[in-house]
């Protein structure tokens with residue numbers, strides 16, 4: 001669909017073509033650099049075989065760092081391709097030419113490099129990246145609500161991964177095993193995980209790190225039994241500002257498990273209905289009753305947990321009316337945080353091969369409805385990210401009310417703090433704020449390999465955090 005002579009631009013250009021739905025035509029791109037000038041040449045062949053040629057030349061400031069030059073080249077070529085596709089397909093995209101970047105992170109970087117003033121965020125995103133006014137204002141609002149960011153290389157977050165779920169949802173591509181397939185290995189997985197946590201404790205001591213937050217995610221961590229949870233949480237005895245456990249599926253939450261989370265000072269949990277429509281729940285493979293969600297939620301409130309609920313716009317078979325009813329019910333429940341995802345068709349998920357079951361017709365209206373409903377009722381957006389192949393080229397947004405921001409969500413999305421990831425498929429990110437550099441180190445993906453290679457993984461982690 002698109003070819004380019006520059007390998008490093010290929011993914012971004014392809015992603016922009018996908019966002020426009022440009023599948024039946026062809027584009028050839030060539031970038032030429034001569035004496036500080038960059039020329040981008042495009043040949044576009046439309047489905048009716050008509051050909052069009054475009055060429056732009058601009059100066060590349062030689063005093064910029066390599067990183068800034070690379071980001072400027074990408075921005076220029078994506079903007080040019082955006083102009084061409086927008087003109088020939090007579091279409092605009094909510095996020096304009098932004099692909100493969102987190103819009104809030106981009107805005108923060110531009111402010112940091114002195115290329116944009118904070119009060120001009122919306123204007124600049126609209127003017128320079130063709131972002132719609134609504135989305136540009138959303139980014140500006142989110143930046144205002146992210147005041148908890150502290151850039152300090154000694155402040156770290158700890159992420160613990162439990163990649164096991166009761167059953168698999170059809171839209172999910174996470175590396176996560178169904179409990180029935182790994183039930184006999186869970187205790188052995190915990191042995192390896194605790195070994196890694198203990199090694200991390202030594203790293204934290206050696207580096208004089210301060211653990212700001214802990215997040216246990218997955219998967220579905222509450223798939224563990226009460227005594228397995230107790231055993232794991234016994235090892236996570238850091239005095240933190242925030243301790244989150246993603247319970248996810250209401251059918252895994254019991255009073256006994258909630259009491260254990262409370263005993264270990266967990267402050268936040270996530271109960272993720274995704275939808276309150278019974279027919280949709282069946283369609284997406286989530287064996288969950290709405291009564292279980294309500295019951296888990298009231299038990300969590302009785303124990304004073306802060307609660308987040310996740311929902312998805314664009315689930316198969318859902319029209320705007322069903323989504324509105326789900327959001328109205330969510331508002332009645334009034335959890336501290338509500339996260340509204342837009343369905344993403346992920347390679348590796350069951351739904352990816354059945355994409356004809358999905359429609360993006362109403363999805364923009366759904367996302368708009370959620371935003372106005374929530375913001376008119378006291379919620380504020382505080383983090384945002386985009387994924388590949390999201391319906392309508394839209395986004396995921398986390399909302400909070402009162403003072404209930406989840407610091408870990410901001411740290412991980414904005415990449416402002418080091419995250420030490422433990423467990424199978426966990427990724428550690430080391431952030432060097434002064435050098436403006438991030439290094440990543442993933443653990444192996446599957447629990448069997450993780451258990452078999454735990455000593456080697458611990459050694460790799462020690463080297464990574466040297």
Ligand code: SF4
Pocket residue numbers: 164165166167168169172173174176218219220248249
């Ligand atoms: S519960 Fe969450 S992690 Fe598990 S399969 Fe469903 S969406 Fe994926």
